[in-house]
Amino acid sequence: MSEGRAIPEATVARLAVYLRVLGSLSDGGLSTISSEALANAAGVNSAKLRKDLSYLGSFGTRGVGYVVEVLRERISTCLGVSEHRSVVLVGVGNLGHALAGYGGFRSRGFRIAGLFDADRRRIGEEIAGLCVQAMAELAEVVTQESVSIGVIATPAEAAQEVCDRLVAAGVTSILNFAPAVLVVPDNVDVRKVDLAVELQILSFHEQRKAAGLQVVL
Amino acid sequence: MSEGRAIPEATVARLAVYLRVLGSLSDGGLSTISSEALANAAGVNSAKLRKDLSYLGSFGTRGVGYVVEVLRERISTCLGVSEHRSVVLVGVGNLGHALAGYGGFRSRGFRIAGLFDADRRRIGEEIAGLCVQAMAELAEVVTQESVSIGVIATPAEAAQEVCDRLVAAGVTSILNFAPAVLVVPDNVDVRKVDLAVELQILSFHEQRKAAGLQVVL
DNA sequence: AGCCGCTTGTGAACGTGGGCACAAAGTCGC
């Protein structure tokens, strides 16, 4: 199966996980790995893993497995992180501070090209070697540094406005931490992370478990 | 369709979103809402929304829509957040601080029953009215306060160990922010939030868009 | 060189979820 084939959304998400797991493994000095072993480490079914990898071409060796370095290379390229990709972060409050200082960004293929906030008092503050800038400078940084991804960590009320400014500046992918539904043009991708939603899903299953016990009693 | 029916995972996730959107709307004084309007606000298809709600029973009024308060009540109950549910947070570093201070927790049905860290220097520190406690006290708090959900915000290396302690203490749902695959018993649910994975998924689509342009040129 | 055992890559079956389209059921105006 060659490169040009459409890769399912679910597969893309797992590829990112495989890449992370391979990162830990190759530190361990392992040079090849079987689908079974990698699948275990990633917490998925081995057939699924093989099918996922088959979308990238077939470069495993039957009877042996996959060469770790080739695999990493292949997945990185597919995900577009074989060289660092630039992101901007808007909203440097509680959450924004944590994100700005987070090393996992860089080690997994991203570079923070700028921090932005609307609050004058925050501007100029230095976090992890970067200065917080005014919103007015957003467009220039996005253009200058070829930023394609924007992260929103402002309050929900400001999210749509910030989103619009990011899109106007040329950003075509947005990761939104604010609990708000964003409206964007067709060519822009949005992913959202809502902590409360995650907890509520867990809560739902707790509810179920409790109900199950009731029946047993 | 009555209560006992199995609710699809995808529906549960959306119910949580509907609940959030209803929160903003009922502040607006609206007493009823049509599936069309709510679907728009939540960014989904109206047929899908109606099907989702139908799993909770049929309590809409044809020709009118749904009574906002009834709807909120119904979804809250289904998700098990009609009264506050207790959670503990382990790992009060950069991310943990932000989470501990986050108001969206409480307003969406959760109460932080305890903050825990392995670092002696962090113990005793007060955040949002709660003191950081030693890991040794974890089990007691979980039991005492009927905590069912644990949030892990420690480094990846410590995640499995922390997870094991949470499970041993009686926690049956875990939200994991550490980039690590957790192994848990069957009766325990795990959800993970991995920022880098989210960014890599966006990056993949950027890659695609760029490839599309190449073809055009 | 040939055979054996291991692992990949994938066809086919199955299950879940999404969306259309419409009948059923209610409201509102007259």
Place this chain on the structure above:
DNA sequence: GCGACTTTGTGCCCACGTTCACAAGCGGCT
């Protein structure tokens, strides 16, 4: 009270994703 209009609830079908199972392929051992 009746008819026109609105909106729900859902049957049906299609697309996507998961899992099983196995033939094909490769390395290593004799």
